[in-house]
Amino acid sequence: MNPLKDEKISRRRAALWLGLSPLLAAVPRVGGDQKPAVDTPDGGKRIKLPMKAGSLRFAVMGDTGRGDRGQYEMAAQMVKVWKEYPFETMIMVGDNIYGGDSPSEMTRKFETPYKPLIDGGVKFQASIGNHDNPNQRFYKLFNMGTNRFYTFRPPKSQNIRFFAIDSNYIDKEQLDWLERELASSTSDWKIPFFHHPLYSSGATHGSSLETRAALEPLFVKHNVSAVFAGHDHFYQRIKPQKGGIVHWVSGAGGSLRKGDIRASDMSAKNFDTDYHFMICEIAGDEMFFQAISRTGTTVDSGVIRRQGGATTISAPLPLASASPVASASPASPRPPVAVPSLTPGH
Amino acid sequence: MYDPNAIPRRGLARLLMSPFAALYVSMPAALSEGAELDAQEKDQAEKVAKKLEKAKMSHADKEEQSAVRHYIKEVNEYLALQRKELARIGSLEPSAVQKALAAAITAKRAKVRQGDVFLPEVQPLFKRLIAEQLKGPDSKAAQKAVVEGNPGVDEDSVPVVVRVNGAYPQGAARSTVPASVLATLPEIPDPLQYLFVVRTLILLDSRAQIIVDYIPAAAPELIQ
Numbered sequence: 386m387n388p389l390k391d392e393k394i395s396r397r398r399a400a401l402w403l404g405l406s407p408l409l410a411a412v413p414r415v416g417g418d419q420k421p422a423v424d425t426p427d428g429g430k431r432i433k434l435p436m437k438a439g440s441l442r443f444a445v446m447g448d449t450g451r452g453d454r455g456q457y458e459m460a461a462q463m464v465k466v467w468k469e470y471p472f473e474t475m476i477m478v479g480d481n482i483y484g485g486d487s488p489s490e491m492t493r494k495f496e497t498p499y500k501p502l503i504d505g506g507v508k509f510q511a512s513i514g515n516h517d518n519p520n521q522r523f524y525k526l527f528n529m530g531t532n533r534f535y536t537f538r539p540p541k542s543q544n545i546r547f548f549a550i551d552s553n554y555i556d557k558e559q560l561d562w563l564e565r566e567l568a569s570s571t572s573d574w575k576i577p578f579f580h581h582p583l584y585s586s587g588a589t590h591g592s593s594l595e596t597r598a599a600l601e602p603l604f605v606k607h608n609v610s611a612v613f614a615g616h617d618h619f620y621q622r623i624k625p626q627k628g629g630i631v632h633w634v635s636g637a638g639g640s641l642r643k644g645d646i647r648a649s650d651m652s653a654k655n656f657d658t659d660y661h662f663m664i665c666e667i668a669g670d671e672m673f674f675q676a677i678s679r680t681g682t683t684v685d686s687g688v689i690r691r692q693g694g695a696t697t698i699s700a701p702l703p704l705a706s707a708s709p710v711a712s713a714s715p716a717s718p719r720p721p722v723a724v725p726s727l728t729p730g731h
Numbered sequence: 732m733y734d735p736n737a738i739p740r741r742g743l744a745r746l747l748m749s750p751f752a753a754l755y756v757s758m759p760a761a762l763s764e765g766a767e768l769d770a771q772e773k774d775q776a777e778k779v780a781k782k783l784e785k786a787k788m789s790h791a792d793k794e795e796q797s798a799v800r801h802y803i804k805e806v807n808e809y810l811a812l813q814r815k816e817l818a819r820i821g822s823l824e825p826s827a828v829q830k831a832l833a834a835a836i837t838a839k840r841a842k843v844r845q846g847d848v849f850l851p852e853v854q855p856l857f858k859r860l861i862a863e864q865l866k867g868p869d870s871k872a873a874q875k876a877v878v879e880g881n882p883g884v885d886e887d888s889v890p891v892v893v894r895v896n897g898a899y900p901q902g903a904a905r906s907t908v909p910a911s912v913l914a915t916l917p918e919i920p921d922p923l924q925y926l927f928v929v930r931t932l933i934l935l936d937s938r939a940q941i942i943v944d945y946i947p948a949a950a951p952e953l954i955q
Contacts, residue, residue, distance in 0.1 A: 410797045449947040462884055483887060487826055515880035516887060519922070520938040523825035533921070553880075554924055555910045581907060586765075590879060594872035598780040600911035648765030 432470045433675045433686045433702040440668035441542040442470065445578070447615025447639035448514070452727040456639030459660040459679045460498035466677055467502055474539050476547060477497075477506050478615035478635060479514025479580030481527065486518050495526065510537060510648075512549040514580035514615065517553075523526040534559050536566050545667055550579035552614075555599045567607035570697055572693060574667055577604065578613040584632045586649035589642055591607075604630055611672060611689060618642035620676050620693035620707075621655035622685055622700075626651070629696035630728050631689055635676070638662050653700070656684040673702060692710030777871040786864060786911040791856055798853040799917050803913040806919055806934075809892075809943055812839060813936060828917035834938040837896040845895050848934060848944035857932060857946055860915040866951050873909040874953045891928045893947075899926075899933075899940045944954040 449456055482494050511527035513519060522529040529535055533551040581593035583601055605628035615636030623632040637660045642694060646655045660679040665672060675686040687700025815830055816835040821848055864873050882888040888904035906927040916925060922938040932949035933942045
């Protein structure tokens, strides 16, 4: 492994390894604005989100459905995290089921690996990727309400609305619907999620510029704060772009393309050496996030703050106070959560 | 790339540290490359945004509009058949509905041939509109979108055999149909969709997962 490559190992640590003085280690990274990752004494395995009372807790996964060992190991880690951090909603950024999608395949590629979460009342909300059969919108556990694009407000969250977009096919009908829904939403937090990233440094796919041209003006116009996508099989947090919007690529929930991230100044954090998923928490004007790898290591964390229409971001997060994690554990199945309000598209 | 900011750091490092350390702190190469790619992307994104706005203004002439009306009539006839069969099948598990619907429609359309929906008089219009978005110096992003996920290219995809009433097979990836292309083509209702298989434009019934009709070589040569 090249210790100087990207952010896999921080320059500060690399400098120290080379036996250099702390003065050199403090020289800022050329062209970068980011502090090196902070190692936590416990290997970064603890939940860093604050778990505030009344907050919305959700998770994000993408490019999952292969039914292979990698997906199953990542799913097992999700369950471990959920026991400490009981998120209520899982948004899926597409490529939910690769290959066949017969009932037995749906069991193998979705229902079995995520069974503890499904049984525990986690509501999966899917969007469609380029490897998905569009008929997944009729699959009940994906909660799409038979629509290829739709919006929903999670239970108990008056101020947050998600928009599931079909980025494979952004036709006039969908754009008109999106404009209408974004305009009529009074939620402070408007969070679109879909498959093809508007910003990505992936060597294989990269930014979807046609999709960006169609969607970004609407996001900026209607004060979107955060956007989640997949498609590229790694984790990447993009520095705030137009409208101060923070974009994530979270496309390695069951697929991985090692070493696929190319050098880019628009990237704030990269991770392309293992699978991952994300947990998030929205409390008032703050959205906390944490990306966790298959082995349970925290690969990124931070908080977005909405301040008078603008968005600021701080990362990484310090460790959360140890208090409520254990007491919130849903080791036994929790009662099902309420059905979110769903506004259909098509 | 020349980086004037690196010089003071390099000097400082040389004074304080070993030459090896100086080499370490003065490595701007990868980041410069990244900045250059970012600048190229930004420039391209602006062109794509302008191209999309222009595409929304695209329109067919009088003769072409007549061809579009006939095409839409064929589309509506297909949809009427599809809805009738769907109602007859009733409520089943999603993959069972897809299978039953495909069987019913292909049986009813056994004599349909290529060009029966994409009528010969409308095909030149489709080719022209697609070429306007996929040819030329600002079309790189649109071409990339078509190539990505195209079952003729995607490594995770099974191949698709294009024929009228043919199945869009399980495990076949879907190309992204660029927003600029969709902005120009005649609008069709859900669950019908336009899709590219290599350079062929297919009309897909996404509910039955069958190919309703297609236009061969509808797209120009694409970058890979």
